[in-house]
Amino acid sequence: MTHTDFVASGGPEGYAWNVIRSESDELLFNHASSCGAKTFDSTKVNDIQFEPSNVTSNFDGQSPGRPVSATWTRKNGSSGIIRFEYLVDASGRHGILSTRYLKNRKFNQGLKNIANWGYWKGGGVYGTGTYKEGSPYFEALTDASGWCWFIPLHDGTHSVGIVQNQEIAIAKKREAGCESTKEFYLQSLNLLPGTKELLSKGELISDIRSASDWSYSASSYAFPYARIVGDAGSFIDPFFSSGVHLALNGGLSAAVTISASIRGDCDEVTAASWHSKKITDSYTRFLLVVLSATKQIRHQNQPVIHDFDEDSFERAFELFRPVIQGTVDADVTVKPTQEEISKTVEFCFRSLADIPPEHKDALIEKLKSLGVEGDADDESTLRAIEEIEKNLTPEESQILNILRGRRMLRNEDSISLVNFTLDSIDGLAPRLEQGNLGLVKAAPIKASKAQLYSASFLRGGRPDIRTQRGDKVSRELGNDSTVSN
Template sequence: MSSIPTKTTVLVVGGGPAGSYAASVLARRQINVVVLEAAKFPRYHIGESLLASTNYFLKYIDAREKVLSHGFIRKPGGAFKLRKDFPAAYTNFVDHNTGNHALNVNCAEYDDILFRHAGEQGARIFDEHKVTQLNFSEQDPTHPVSAEWESKVNNAKGTIHFDYLIDAAGRQGLLSTKYHKDREYIKSLKNSAIWAYWKGSKLYGEGTERSGAPFIEELHDNTGWCWYIPINDNTISIGFVVHEEFVKEKRAGKTLVEFYMSQFDLLTDAPKYRAEGTMVPNKEGSGSPVYIASDYSYSAEDVGRLNYRLVGDSAAFIDPFFSSGVHLAFVGSLSAAISIISIIDGKADEESAAAFHNAELKVAFTRFFMVVMAGYKQMRGGLKADVLNDLDEKSFDRAFDIIRPVIQGTGDIGVDKSSTGNVELSEKEVRGTMDFIFRLFSHPPPGSKVAELEDGGIHGNVHDLDSDARARLKTFSQYVPHLMGHDGVMHILDAAQEKMRLSVNGPTATKLKPVGASA
């Protein structure tokens, strides 16, 4: 292993999908980039289901075929049973474009492929090297200039100076948690996740064209939902997401395994698929076969300014309901990388480049946030809630067709239904999605703070969902017009540099608009 240099153009903290993707984009432009990752790769990580958009991001860094040939599970779509009296709605990733299939992955393998790929592109990658501290400029205490690191390999320590910093440190964060302290948690999505892995269980859609699709089912007491995801190590990931206010009560007097198993009693279909399967040992080699972790949703206010960018879970995390994690990591990492490239190329100034990254990341996050909140509003409302359906509709098929461009990630890459590259059609579809979603949160809910459920379930706090959704839109009102158009991130570099370019008549940069927004 080569030694860590004392100076680099870009330092990336974290070697997960966000950090590795940003490093690959930068290295392919012959920019000097170093990645410091605290863990030893490959390492276990939750988050096994990806979106259709991720293949297109991988193509941008020439990693698509490498990933597709690895043997991960082909994901043709996803099924969502949000009311026990309704059939599962299915979002088909490949009905209009066979190249739109996604993957269910063993994250240890998937993340390791991306990490090694960054190294093959020219980035200098180091796992088992933890960044312990950032140092800031004496002239400007908000301007990071170097990082202290420690090695788990040989207990070595050192300092690396950089021109630009990309914080991809994951959920523990770095800038937002240790220095800016501006991470804001979303009250209505303060959940816990509890999960385990099974062998010998059935696949949803087994023997049909839906085989490999994840299955999502709401808990009948309206406190959360279950995921059921087949992955490529011959296991099924089965987990539950439950709001923290109910976890203590549900877990009382039970072991962790008993608590986990008790949630299957609140489902209709998932237990049938689990059938005679058996739980496998902990994949990390020790401890309970059942995992539990906080699953809080949050976002940082400052995701990029001066010479730094926050990406992936360092910047924001949304509940995994629509499997948006890697998609949002790639969106933010690409915008971070190209904003830095544009400065180095002389196509943008620092202020416009940072503003571009802010808009790209926050628009993508807010779109997904709103559709996740809509899904939760439906689930927490119980049998009497007609949120995603009209009164005469007995399924959510129409709603899932409308929100397809967001939940498949295709609205952020400019790939339309017929895969023709017709930008206007993608714009129209994304506008239709956001019009539909905005109407669900345009007015305060009627009645009391806690919605009364007539089907005997635990009362769901629908009011908090509405309040959090409207607060998000108010806070990011400057970006709302751009939520309505597709982003076209697959072609982002040239377009982004055009948006950020310096005026030929002086140092003032043109005003920024996200790619895909009208001038």
Template sequence: MPSREPPKHTQILVVGGGPAGSYAAAALAREGFQVVLMEASKFPRYHVGESLIPSVRHYLRFIGAEEKVAQYGFAHKPGSAIKFNQFNREGYTDFVALGHDNSAWNVVRSEFDQLLLQHAASCGVQVFERTRVTSLSFAPPSPAFQGEDTLGRPVSATYVVDASVDSDSPSSPSSWSQYSSGEDDASTITFDYLIDATGRAGLMSTRYLRNRRINDSLKNIATWGYWRDTKMYAKGTARENAPWFEALTDESGWAWFIPLHNGLTSVGVVMSQKCHASRSRAMSEATPPPTPTVPSLPIDRQGSLVSRYLDALKSAPGVMDLIGDGVLTPVKSTSDWSYSASCYAGAGWRIIGDAGAFIDPFFSSGIHLAFTGGLSAATTVAASIRGQCTEAGAAEWHNRRVTTSYTRFLVVVLSAYKQFRAQSIDALADVGEANFDDAFGYLRPVIQGATEMGPQVSASELQRAFDFCVNLFSPTTPEEHKKVAALLAGKTSTVQGVLDVTKPLVDGKTLKEIMEDLNIESTAPSHVDGHDRRSSCDEDDGQDDSARTIKMVFDKVNARRVIHSDHSGIGGFEEEALGGLVARLVQGNLGLVRA
């Protein structure tokens, strides 16, 4: 990385060199803009969040980084296995079925993040590590921006260079005070545009706007460790080494099992703070068992964090089976991570990645949303510089793009939590009525019925959205999808289109008619009360196994349409108009155009 001093002025300043910051910086530098990136840490540095989704390939391709990542040697991720119910088999989502280049990776984040930062530098970004921005200065506010953005346009940043920072430092400070301490040898850089990618610390959101809010419905604690010598999921099959996700048997949360290329497996448990506290109290009051009930450990299992972690894993029998005789390395924990902001852009500034919002580890949306924000910031800054729209219009587009993608993934994640906890989730305040309408306006007639729709989203409508989206995780297999496709072969294009995730959503009436045309009795959805109580092997409930399977396949494909454009590519940027504008993703002419 460059060792020279930062310039006195730059066209665009990116603060933070994680995936969001590196992505935005690389995209803008490839457009010929002058970009400086300041990162407080020295890479490589540790970070959790190893599992990626297929859209990442398409994002990387746009900035010319796909081959670098593909050839690096990260663990291949052909799909993912998810088990909601211990009485059901797991469901499996096959990424490769949608195309050979649709697979993803499980990555060691220290290596992945460094690869992206180095790529940004190779694109022409001036990268300065160990360079910590401590404060910002603003010009007087513009009358063009109303509401929250009364700060004015940011025009300069104060920073310090800390040679003592090394790669063992925390990946992201948990509060802004850790960023802002120590300005004895501070310098200043001026800029035209600011992109805040400061991660959880959140320079703009927590220190200046103060608009961060914790999602009450996802107040969780995650505890995780890394294991050696574990088993492999579905060894010898096309699903080999896919990650495994599992609901805890006590309905308090879920667990992950993610194999990595370095011989380690990331194994974590996520549960509500309330359940975590209850378990901790129970453990402190209980008499220790006379003999060990977990794999042998090279670390002190008497430590409270390790003990709580191992105790929680007992509620994930599938994960415990995959761990087998594995050996555990030190354990980590974090809490209160799910949050969002009411605003992600304003005059001359954009907020991206964890600096603005983070949902939950489930569904591996973190890097996707980081890249979404990064590309949106690059697109709207480029549009503003090139005069393709006003800066106010560009900022509004970024706000809506980030909020829309965030809300879609939030609803999908909450639908899964409704299953984990086997109860309804009061999340209307977390989702937001306006946000839901932007993200799911096309879904409302399908789940509610056009004649029943009111002007605002209701709590019951949100629960229906959860019940619709949770079908994304139904326990179907790729083989069953192929059998259903064979059954539909030779039928009309409308019927065959039911299995095409790129087609529009299909309402319940149409699905019922198709089932009747196939001489199959349509039945009520399995997820009628937020809890899948049926086993795929049940044969005494009056429903034929083949009919149930076909219905589950139809519902799963239909639910996948909700986030297909987000999950599997970047086409939504060019297809989904926001405020009458769509992105133009053409290198050398990146920006916004009229829809």
């Protein structure tokens, strides 16, 4: 399975925190309170009340009206009503807005899994003597039914979980005659030679826990005066630990778009639409990665995807097509076909291949020495590109394509939120300034062919194949900072 060096991928600021979930949640909750938020613990929202609104009636999408209040109850029996101007649904998998009022949640039938996990002591250390030493270990079951995680914890124990396709797991458990989940879990470890070796001197010290792990999304994640974030809107197979990233990304998007509406950067309909598209973009990218990994695990020739949403994939393909086709003039106005999705999943699948750091560094140094850097498409640059194509070995060409794929998957986005500001949707990009959060006009830029060979692009530098705000745009913003729908 693939290994991520966060510092190598994200630079000096690309480190990762390993935290105890319960402690982390409490820290975040208390920090919100210290920043001035009113916090309510042990409180359940039962219902949301809506009022008709001219803004919501003009919204091109689902809207039950403007949310204005919610009824709540506490464990001590008290209850009441809270009123608000804006509603952000971060209710987790319950997803009260999506499931009860919009009724727009949809499940990905190809990613209906079940997870069984337990805690072990005395486990071994993965990658001893290599740069991967002490990292979590992930392994596919030899019968291609799923995958396993082996994660070291703060107290010297390991969390070891097995994720399998639900239908396959139920059939296997029945055929094997397993009378308990624990028996099935231990039997499944026989299909994981690497994990079993790491646990050869280990001892299971907990009961086996189980959870359905069904991936789902929604047709939209916002309507005027309401935003949906995190698991309340979408959830993907946890192979790439997308949950925390999507939650933080969604929370920031909600804050940016609500602030933009209040400040008058744009109207509320535009702000809500921006948020919904941003969440869709983030979900789609992670979905492509997960589908690629699932393809590898299950050894399938076709991607595991059903009922794909053309609109959801359309924006992603605006970025993927030029790289996959090796050109900057790909037609991005055509909606993706099932065949293109298959090709893209294959493209992502290849980008997951492990590259020794020294091979990556050697290729990038070679590209730098050949002088292709920047956005120019002049004659000298094109000649340099031709020279590169002649001089690259087959192995170097393969590494180059893997690095391009990783830039399209934007692994750095899950490492840092700095890149959040680079996305332009409907001509607007985030303004992440303390005390001045909002949206600003953004000018799209088109990638040159040279950029696909640029060392800074392959390393994750700027600019990339997205958007940027130039001096001209900044001057225009000084004269007109309001964008109408």
